[in-house]
Amino acid sequence: MAGKLVVLLALSSLAMGSAAFAEEKMSYGEGEYLNSCAACHGLHGKGDGALATVLKTKPADLTLLKKKYGGEFPYEAAREFIDGRKIVPSHGTREMPIWGRQFIEEDAKTYGPVGGEMLTQDRIDALARYLATLQR
Numbered sequence: 001m002a003g004k005l006v007v008l009l010a011l012s013s014l015a016m017g018s019a020a021f022a023e024e025k026m027s028y029g030e031g032e033y034l035n036s037c038a039a040c041h042g043l044h045g046k047g048d049g050a051l052a053t054v055l056k057t058k059p060a061d062l063t064l065l066k067k068k069y070g071g072e073f074p075y076e077a078a079r080e081f082i083d084g085r086k087i088v089p090s091h092g093t094r095e096m097p098i099w100g101r102q103f104i105e106e107d108a109k110t111y112g113p114v115g116g117e118m119l120t121q122d123r124i125d126a127l128a129r130y131l132a133t134l135q136r
Contacts, residue, residue, distance in 0.1 A: 029130030032123055036099060037062075045134040057095050066135035073135055078128040100124065 034043070040055065042048040045062035052059050066073045080086055084098030103123050108116030 027126070027130060029126035029128075029133075032127050033130050037127070040096070045131065055095055059096075062131055063134045063136045065131065073132045075128055075132065078131050079124055082124050082127050099127075 039051045040049040040059040047059040047061040083100035085100040103120040107119040
């Protein structure tokens with residue numbers, strides 16, 4: 001019985017260690033994406049998230065941005081669209097949340113207006129960098 005307990009404890013430690021290792025490998029941008037974007041855009045950015053079917057406009061397939069922009073990932077355009085506080089007429093109307101406003105509300109509570117804006121911009125940069133990794 002004691003031998004089985006030792007084996008179970010060892011396996012449990014390995015499983016927890018593996019989970020911790022997997023967490024360490026996740027980038028800040030990926031974590032932010034999973035928290036803020038995946039419900040609509042899907043786990044892999046293909047526009048097939050759990051909420052995609054209830055939206056008026058199908059979420060964009062974020063894996064095709066590089067292709068859509070002639071082979072180069074549109075980093076600044078992605079940042080502007082995520083932020084949403086600057087009106088980008090070519091993007092048309094948006095059902096997507098304006099993450100810049102939502103992030104700043106959260107971030108400013110903890111870090112004040114200047115620190116909050118800096119953290120908000122970091123979050124948006126991390127998201128844009130992560131989107132660049134999803135490109136096919």
